[in-house]
Amino acid sequence: MDHEDLRHWSKRAADWTAEYHAGLRDRPVRAPLTPGAVASALPPAPPEAAEPMEAIWADFERLVPGAMTHWQHPRFFAYFPANAAPASMLAEQLVNAMACQGMIWQTSPAATEVEQVMVQWLRAALGLPEGFSGTIHDSATTATLSAVLTMREQALGWQGLAQGLPGAPRLRLYASEETHSSVDKAARLSGIGQENLVKVPTDAALSMRPGALAGAIEADRAAGFLPAGVILCAGGTSVGAFDHIADCIAAAKAEGLPVHVDAAWAGSAMICPEFRALWQGIEGADSIVFNPHKWLGVQFDCAVQFLRDPGPQVRTLGLRPSYLETAGREEIVNFNEWTVPLGRRFRALKLWFVLRAYGLEGLRARIRNHIAWAAEACEALRALPGVEIVTEPRLSLFTFALEDEAATMALLARINDEGRVYLTQTRHQGRYVIRVQVGQFDCTREDVMEIPAAVTRLM
Structure with missing residues (x-):
């Protein structure tokens, strides 16, 4: 099969696609x-x-x-x-045709820079304050793992990456029973361990009780554990539960702990101002993830993580050997340093197409x-x-x-x-x-x- 064959079969595929959806x-x-x-x-x-x-x-x-x-x-x-959405499918066809590998800026400058702008478009669309930056992951599972790994390193004074976890204090994470299983997976894969993911009690509305969170952290410190971070739920997968975002963030910050908010599904609804009361106080979070591929028409895979300060996550996940340097561009953004995989698809193009083709x-x-x-x-x-x-x-x-x-x-x-x-x-x-x-x-x-x-x- 050559490129002339591709021209013919691409047209055939476009016809099949239209008939399939019809x-x-x-x-x-x-x-x-x-x-x-x-x-x-x-x-x-x-x-x-x-x-x-x-x-x-x-x-x-x-x-x-x-x-x-x-x-x-x-x-x-x-x-x-x-x-x-059709506009997303069209963008993916173009991405497939270019078949870029956007691991660093110089391998795909447009991919990196469109991603930067799309994150800012979405930040504004969701009503988040200026100052948040972010990146696009494959899924919320990867974003949450990235946030938890960063929590681990911050708690350990950046020693875990080099020395490993043996001999380190026993770390603790805090979430409610309504959080997604990806939080459990992050606890396991980060080396923190399932038993150290504390499931904080909820109230009648299935929201994490801020007082119970504060109590759990205090009890763990007294027992010799090292609290590392809090993961909050904004639209749980099972029945749509929302934690008390503002109050729980306040409780976490009083203890000096970073907060990651999983809004994978419900985050898209925050483009509608009338629903933002559901995550009131979100501006206090350190990390937020939502999936445009769930409700905004941008096809899988596309999970956006907003970061108040990307520095700790880049310090945790970044690794820049000489063959990944861009000569003369020491401070350039290389998004592979913000996430787990080195290889990166051009996911931002479909966001650009969808946001323009349908408008907010x-x-x-x-x-x-x-x-x-x-x-x-x-x-x-x-x-x-x-x-x-x-x-x-x-x-x-x-x-x-x-x-x-x-x-x-x-x-x-x-x-x-x-x-x-x-x-x-x-x-x-x-x-x-x-x-x-x-x-x-x-x-x-x-x-x-x-x-x-x-x-x-x-x-």
Whole structure:
């Protein structure tokens, strides 16, 4: 295959893409769950000779689309969305064509500088104060790990990188039960350890209790532990919980601890000023992560981390051997020093395209619609006999259940097997519940109202 072949097949792919999206409502949202079906249809070994693209394309159409869960389906209400607006897809095509490796400024100057500007555009769009800078990671998991590694090094006086953790004081991190499992993963991978991630009690609103946070830190110091940092939740994955951001930051700062805020899903909603009360006090955080790929139409992967001061994180993660120096540019920004991987994709281009193609008002309108439609679907479910709303809507996320757990599980299975909508489950305070999360870029009110219709039909 050469570049002239690529020209032909790219046009074919563009046509396929348009037809695929136009026909998504006619497909079941979730693929049939038959483990091994695709693998068994593939040859056990690679071909020795080149095969014609016609045959490769035919196999793709035969094997792949029908075995996919369709994340761009307008009735995908599971997990959180991983949206891909058309403008984002176009930008990704251009990024794929250039195939740059943006590890340092000189290897891709535009990639670095567009990223710097996009972080500032988003900072302003979310209402964060001037002074925050930041970078784009692949996912919030990497951003949180970067923040936790930085907390570790700050607590150890920058000795962990060289000396390792044996012999060091036992470090402690603080979060609530509502935080994402990526916080647990960061505790494990950073060497701090799962047992040293203290889950601070929450109140009736599922928000971390600032007094309990202060008490846990004080008790740990008395026991000889070394508190390292606090991770707060702004829109939990399970049921959308928000910690008391301002009060918890105040409690952490009183103890001299840095604070990272995980707003991976809900952060996008903060482009709407009326929702910013949910994370009041956010300007006091040291690190904040949110995922434009969840709710702003910028396709996966794209997680933005804002930093009050990038210095500690660069000191923790940065490593500049001579072959990665830019001659005469000692103070230039090299974003690989802000995160874990050395290699970096040009993720900022799709942000630039999406923010310009839809504008903040267009994106705000989508988010406001999703939240309003989720509330309407919630009320329709509440009116159904035998259905209980377990957690009320937080932005566009709520949960419901039937009285009997087995019946709830069976209902979810019937809904997903039918394929008209896709929902997932969680456990809330030990109870099995069904999650509803509205956020797919192209969904309509009619798509959302198919949720109570499906429950009515299948209950």
